[in-house]
Amino acid sequence: MDRRDFLGGIGLGATLAGAGAVASASAAPPRPHAARGPLRMKLGCQSGPSTDDRFAFFARYGVTNIAARAKVSDGRLASTVAELAALKDMAIRHKLSLDILDPVMLPSSHIDREANPAIMMADSPQRDRDIEQFQTLIRNCAAVGIPCIKYNMSILGVLRTGHVQGRGDAEFGAWDAATATLDKPLTRAGPVSADAFWERIAYFLDRVVPVANEYKVRLACHPHDPGTPPQGYQGVHRVLGTIDGLKRFVGIRESRYHGLNFCQGTVSENLPDPKTQIFDTIRWFGSRGKIFNVHFRNIVGGRGKFREAFPDEGDIDMYRALMTYHEVGYDGMLMPDHVPDVPGKPEAAMQSFAFAYGHIRGLMQAAAHALPAA
Template identity: 40%
Template sequence: MTGRVGMKLAEMVPSAPEAAPLARLVVQAGVGWAVGGLPQTVGADRRGTDAPWDYLPLLSMKKRYENAGLRLAVIEARPPLARAKRGLDGRDAEIDAVCTLLENMGRLGIPVWCYEWMSDFNWLRTDTAVPSRGGSLVSGYDHALMQQAPPVEAGPISEDELWENLEYFLRRVVPVAEKAGVKLAMHPDDPPISPVRGVGRIMRSVDNFQRLLDLVPSPVNGITLCQGNFRLMTDDIPAAIRKFGEQGKIFFVHFRDVRGTVENFVETWHDDGPTDLYECLRTYREVGFDGPMRPDHVPTVEGDSNVNPGYSLYGRLFALGYIRGLMEGVERDGRAGTRPAQADRDGALSVG
């Protein structure tokens, strides 16, 4: 390739003051980009009837990241969308809140919104303390156990209904996102299996992600390529990266791995899974991906807490170091015969 290409190494960092030590650590580890949630609208941020997606709370949150040495690349949280996903009365008010969020992200230069279309519950695991290497802990999923769980109280919803409701949602928000200059990055269902407790799941295959892109074609309608979920959809992650990367539709990457099948899997250390992660990064470079990428669902290691499974402190540091090493190797390999790639000050390993 020619030109300047940079994969932006990012990390999920809460904006709350108590997360300041984590922010300092990830900056010390070479990260320049933050993935945030929605701000708390209490205390100093509370101004009248401001909601988390209003301008002033988002402005304050962005400033906190900047003061910590991080640039806010992604908001990975959503206003309530339960009614929108089920097509219920009141969905338009929920969609209005999303439109407000996107407009304010555009005003503040926050480029990517990561969302999902999982009705009734988000990501699911049947065990969050599976023993892994050296006594570390990872999460796992066994669909046979989940099938014994009762149906959700709201009742079943079909995949066809979810597609219909998603199209309604996108036709409302895509024009707003286009005007704001904010990219919509759909996250896969986790796990990508359907149905679960009577609830259909539609973002569960490579073909369905292409259907998403074709449903409402737009430069801002794209995906979060969560490698753990895509690994359960296909054995060829680099092919999926090429498919969507060549369309310019990968806006955000969750860099992780799993071992097993969609019905029974465990998460792995980044250096111990079945996927060739070096080849994945090489393919991202090949297709010109220059967006944010964060490690996801890291192991809990000795001396760390498993209160928030998948997001332990020491596990993150291992993952960040491993990914930085892979990135540098990919960039050096791709620049054979020229000066070595270097990490620039924003945490992106760049080519050019």
């Protein structure tokens, strides 16, 4: 692929990859604004592992609600009722609410490193067996009272071209399409066109959304991080890497139980000018009840070139973003996801999480003071 074509496609990605977006999603009536009510969001986290030490860390720094992974034994993909109940009991001991399950299947990993790739590779009959495991997981979560499962429909995982120096000794993940390697070999999935990717998504949703409807468990999908041009990258068309693609996605098998793990950082990465565009994007998905969880992350830059950032020093006005979630009636978790690394200091990640918790809690307290009491 010619590099000029690759870069030229960046600006078109938000339109072309979402062509044919399902009308039912865009026509759905917005939910009433709740701007005058009390703040109902919660401070959350999803970092692992699921241990007493980690859960105590959450509670120590003001986290009240979590997404977490249960232990799974015997090579299964679906946690049993007993395994899920043990995870929930541990959360309760630390006065935490287990709001979302992070399953073993459908993670954000690259397909060449994924142990269970059948669903995303359309490898039947194994993908049907794996989907049956996901259906079982939905039923088991309902039995224990876990109201949501998050997942990814990913082949390339999280793409970055390197790290950049941040303040102090912190390093941030970055993506620059101008320096991306264009001739990387295909993955073991081979070429995956936009049509093929949409077929795999629809095949999965057709089989799991009816079960989610029956058992009233929400399914929260993460966007592709980041988007790439319509002609693809490593032979893969990342259809959930544009805003139009996400609009089309939530319109497939339309349901109150089918929506997004709305990664604000990733959505910002897929906007040409996120510092002005992110708020209306939140409104579009939030007013339709499609935001089930929020990764409350900031970035510097936008589509085609960005770096991650501490929440207080990126391009996005995080207080305004929080108030926009409130405006559309969002009452779920705000949580950090990616935090900066410090080479040679593994403990720095936990310090960064604690910093992010404090920043989010401070914004929530400021918002609560600005809003009328219940």
